[in-house]
Amino acid sequence: xxxxxxxxxxxxxxxxxxxxxxxxxxxxxxxxxxxxxxxxxxxxxxxxxxxxxxxxxxxxxxxxxxxxxxxxxxxxxxxxxxxxxxxxxxxxxxxxxxxxxxxxxxxxxxxxxxxxxxxxxxxxxxxxxxxxxxxxxxxxxxxxxxxxxxxxxxxxxxxxxxxxxxxxxxxxxxxxxxxxxxxxxxxxxxxxxxxxxxxxxxxxxxxxxxxxxxxxxxxxxxxxxxxxxxxxxxxxxxxxxxxxxxxxxxxxxxxxxxxxxxxxxxxxxxxxxxxxxxxxxxxxxxxxxxxx
Amino acid sequence: xxxxxxxxxxxxxxxxxxxxxxxxxxxxxxxxxxxxxxxxxxxxxxxxxxxxxxxxxxxxxxxxxxxxxxxxxxxxxxxxxxxxxxxxxxxxxxxxxxxxxxxxxxxxxxxxxxxxxxxxxxxxxxxxxxxxxxxxxxxxxxxxxxxxxxxxxxxxxxxxxxxxxxxxxxxxxxxxxxxxxxxxxxxxxxxxxxxxxxxxxxxxxxxxxxxxxxxxxxxxxxxxxxxxxxxxxxxxxxxxxxxxxxxxxxxxxxxxxxxxxxxxx
Numbered sequence: 001x002x003x004x005x006x007x008x009x010x011x012x013x014x015x016x017x018x019x020x021x022x023x024x025x026x027x028x029x030x031x032x033x034x035x036x037x038x039x040x041x042x043x044x045x046x047x048x049x050x051x052x053x054x055x056x057x058x059x060x061x062x063x064x065x066x067x068x069x070x071x072x073x074x075x076x077x078x079x080x081x082x083x084x085x086x087x088x089x090x091x092x093x094x095x096x097x098x099x100x101x102x103x104x105x106x107x108x109x110x111x112x113x114x115x116x117x118x119x120x121x122x123x124x125x126x127x128x129x130x131x132x133x134x135x136x137x138x139x140x141x142x143x144x145x146x147x148x149x150x151x152x153x154x155x156x157x158x159x160x161x162x163x164x165x166x167x168x169x170x171x172x173x174x175x176x177x178x179x180x181x182x183x184x185x186x187x188x189x190x191x192x193x194x195x196x197x198x199x200x201x202x203x204x205x206x207x208x209x210x211x212x213x214x215x216x217x218x219x220x221x222x223x224x225x226x227x228x229x230x231x232x233x234x235x236x237x238x239x240x241x242x243x244x245x246x247x248x249x250x251x252x253x254x255x256x257x258x259x260x261x262x263x264x265x266x267x268x269x270x271x272x273x274x275x276x277x278x279x280x281x282x283x284x285x286x287x288x289x290x291x292x
Numbered sequence: 293x294x295x296x297x298x299x300x301x302x303x304x305x306x307x308x309x310x311x312x313x314x315x316x317x318x319x320x321x322x323x324x325x326x327x328x329x330x331x332x333x334x335x336x337x338x339x340x341x342x343x344x345x346x347x348x349x350x351x352x353x354x355x356x357x358x359x360x361x362x363x364x365x366x367x368x369x370x371x372x373x374x375x376x377x378x379x380x381x382x383x384x385x386x387x388x389x390x391x392x393x394x395x396x397x398x399x400x401x402x403x404x405x406x407x408x409x410x411x412x413x414x415x416x417x418x419x420x421x422x423x424x425x426x427x428x429x430x431x432x433x434x435x436x437x438x439x440x441x442x443x444x445x446x447x448x449x450x451x452x453x454x455x456x457x458x459x460x461x462x463x464x465x466x467x468x469x470x471x472x473x474x475x476x477x478x479x480x481x482x483x484x485x486x487x488x489x490x491x492x493x494x495x496x497x498x499x500x501x502x503x504x505x506x507x508x509x510x511x512x513x514x515x516x517x518x519x520x521x522x523x524x525x526x527x528x529x530x531x532x533x534x535x536x537x538x539x540x541x542x543x544x545x546x547x548x549x550x551x552x553x554x555x556x557x
Contacts, residue, residue, distance in 0.1 A: 086395030
């Protein structure tokens with residue numbers, strides 16, 4: 001079942017294009033990573049989902065409903081953590097959660113107490129005394145506490161310490177196991193790699209790729225770093241399967257996706273002092289998309 | 293309802309100060325009246341006033357030395373109008389723009405609250421506070437009159453506050469429109485204040501420019517004039533109708549504007 005469907009979505013701000021002709025869909029129980037640097041159109045896409053802004057063309061459907069026409073119905077089924085937000089500073093944490101619980105139509109949000117416990121949140125204090133990290137925890141609790149079917153998260157771990165980040169990832173996986181769907185916008189590649197099933201990569205408002213994380217892991221680039229005993233011209237490594245060559249003195253780094261035997265044969269023609277071989281991270285792959 | 297209650301809570305202290313100010317000022321004015329009312333020189337001074345100054349005090353001239361004349365000039369058409377006018381500009385101008393500027397709007401509108409529901413809840417809160425101010429003013433005057441043992445007809449006083457409150461609600465709807473148009477609270481409030489003082493000045497000019505007698509009908513504050521109510525001894529329903537029409541049209545325009553607006557935080 002498709003929870004979220006985007007068809008040829010474009011948003012223009014005058015002559016500038018926020019997002020351009022984006023299409024994808026997300027199924028139930030999926031965690032979809034939405035990757036891109038700042039200004040690439042991640043937040044614009046989210047704002048269209050939530051009907052904060054209207055698309056110039058194309059449409060977004062959530063739960064099979066149009067994001068603009070049925071905005072209120074849709075929002076009663078989602079939880080949202082914005083990338084940048086303000087919190088009613090004069091309220092206490094408990095009052096804030098009570099307020100949003102009531103707005104979401106549940107006086108006793110089912111996950112509230114458990115989430116407070118998971119994140120160690122002190123809700124008796126006034127929000128103005130909260131640190132940035134504590135405010136982020138509060139934003140996460142208000143988004144998750146009513147057990148929504150779809151979670152839309154815009155850079156949700158910013159401000160959380162590593163332990164809280166880990167708890168947050170565990171929570172996401174638990175939500176997934178319970179059939180909840182998550183749209184996770186992020187520029188932190190390691191977190192996307194950790195929890196997502198699929199990833200969409202945005203570049204200057206365009207969706208340049210959508211891949212299964214497992215597919216990326218299977219097909220992804222490998223990095224070979226070779227230190228030679230003498231200087232070697234890097235042009236000899238511009239072979240089939242080599243995506244990129246970088247040289248730093250006697251050290252050459254190769255980004256390869258195939259033809260490993262051929263590359264090793266070429267390397268063996270020169271005196272090697274040291275050689276390391278590692279999988280490229282998602283970040284390397286991400287940069288690869290951006291260098292094209 | 294939650295948004296309405298939260299709004300009342302967040303504005304309670306400022307509104308209470310305004311209400312205490314109006315209550316106190318109204319009470320003191322009434323208590324001071326007996327000493328002013330006996331001054332024949334004051335009556336002479338009023339009769340010698342130039343037309344534009346008389347325009348400041350009301351469309352229909354009422355005897356300044358009577359309690360209702362004194363209160364019309366010193367309170368209803370001046371102090372009350374300005375204080376509640378500024379109150380309306382400050383509150384209505386920040387109704388939406390404050391939450392946009394402080395970035396609290398995004399999480400709020402990510403719930404099932406509709407934009408129309410949000411704006412109506414907040415504006416209802418503003419109207420409640422406006423009624424609170426009018427009630428406090430009424431009580432201040434009433435207590436003062438009880439103290440000096442002199443009365444203005446309570447019904448007429450109620451009519452004056454009723455018309456004034458609708459006039460300020462219309463002013464508030466203008467503030468709300470600016471609040472929906474602008475993302476910065478200060479800008480929305482400034483624009484509302486400019487419109488408020490411009491409308492007031494326009495009313496003054498329109499009243500004393502005798503060669504253009506119909507000009508005054510285009511002035512919002514022409515339709516709130518306590519001197520008219522006290523002199524005629526009756527409520528002016530056509531004036532209320534026009535004020536309500538302005539209020540409704542601008543409120544609907546504000547809702548329409550906000551519903552269509554792209555919200556960038």
